[in-house]
Amino acid sequence: MARWEPDARERFVAAALELFTDQGYDDTTVAQIAERAGLTRSTFFRHFSDKREVLAAGQETLSRLFAEGIAGAPADASPLTAVAAGLDNAAGAMTPFNRALAPRIEAVIATNSELQERAAQKQVGMAQAMSDALRARGVDDRVASTAAELGLLAFKEAFSEWIAEGADGPEGADGSTSSSSGDSDLETLLREALERLRSAVAQLG
Amino acid sequence: MARWEPDARERFVAAALELFTDQGYDDTTVAQIAERAGLTRSTFFRHFSDKREVLAAGQETLSRLFAEGIAGAPADASPLTAVAAGLDNAAGAMTPFNRALAPRIEAVIATNSELQERAAQKQVGMAQAMSDALRARGVDDRVASTAAELGLLAFKEAFSEWIAEGADGPEGADGSTSSSSGDSDLETLLREALERLRSAVAQLG
Numbered sequence A, B: 001m002a003r004w005e006p007d008a009r010e011r012f013v014a015a016a017l018e019l020f021t022d023q024g025y026d027d028t029t030v031a032q033i034a035e036r037a038g039l040t041r042s043t044f045f046r047h048f049s050d051k052r053e054v055l056a057a058g059q060e061t062l063s064r065l066f067a068e069g070i071a072g073a074p075a076d077a078s079p080l081t082a083v084a085a086g087l088d089n090a091a092g093a094m095t096p097f098n099r100a101l102a103p104r105i106e107a108v109i110a111t112n113s114e115l116q117e118r119a120a121q122k123q124v125g126m127a128q129a130m131s132d133a134l135r136a137r138g139v140d141d142r143v144a145s146t147a148a149e150l151g152l153l154a155f156k157e158a159f160s161e162w163i164a165e166g167a168d169g170p171e172g173a174d175g176s177t178s179s180s181s182g183d184s185d186l187e188t189l190l191r192e193a194l195e196r197l198r199s200a201v202a203q204l205g
Helices: A008-023 A030-037 A041-047 A051-071 A079-093 A096-109 A113-136 A141-168 A186-202 B008-023 B030-037 B041-047 B051-071 B079-093 B096-109 B113-136 B141-168 B186-201
Strands: none
Touching (some): A008 A041, A030 A051, A113 A141, A113 B113, B008 B096, B030 B051, B051 B141
């Protein structure tokens, strides 16, 4: 089996997370990240505008994947079915690399209030991206906003479950694939989370 | 009729907003804010930890008011009815001063990405405060999160309508009260927004 080779972008993310964890986010420079990754500063800046982007870039990718999935849902799909297509599209792009690094990204963000604020804005942006994509399908404003918020809640819940299972399982940061029993795939967790939220909606009163 | 006298806190907010608008957020110092308000720097720091807090303090107050209103709802109130009680409680505390200054606060926040990120985190915090207050009433996690997100959507929508009507109407930053026809009170706008979202939920599919 071929060894899994991370690309430059992933090497920067892995190196940055090691340094953020070991010596703190504030004390880590782009030059150090590049050195740790075995790449140059100018290569870093071809991938990220600054060191904050190393942590936030994934959320921007998610916004795009959600929107594309929603846009690609069948024309007669209900708003929540379109949201499910957006979640599926994002889930399909998540790799063992994402899964292994997500808890470490969250741990670094938790150490710094500026990073927490930025992460919150990205969350608002993800809901907005889903809502915009729904409106582009002709969905009413309020239905779109509501479906988008449910989609974001489902994603956060399922993604947390997925990374928690990943942390417990045999799968490591080396990106080895896993097929251990009891280890759910993200698509399944997302569908389940969205169904639970659909039931919750019926209990709002 | 007695002249409306803003307290120290409101004088700082009004002075800060004038300066942020005239010369930019970054170029405004706490010393300048204090001077414009006719108060001292040490008085400023009794009210706010830094100049960012001038813009964010209202959102923290809202979180508290939402939570208190939810906690005070009748024991048999449904989750959405409890959320409505939280929204009512916040609406009851909003003054003509809040209404007059809100658009200017938003305009300043729109000029600065750091402020936008902070505002997003406060939004996440408001939903969290409502969700926590609902869980404290024994509401299931997911029902609580969903009701909280709907409450936040309703608040944002109704508050925008309210400040837009305030900007069009005869009511000014001097805090004069208004009872012009066609000018809705915030409580009514909130109830209507929540009802529209309840209908939207039925269309999620």
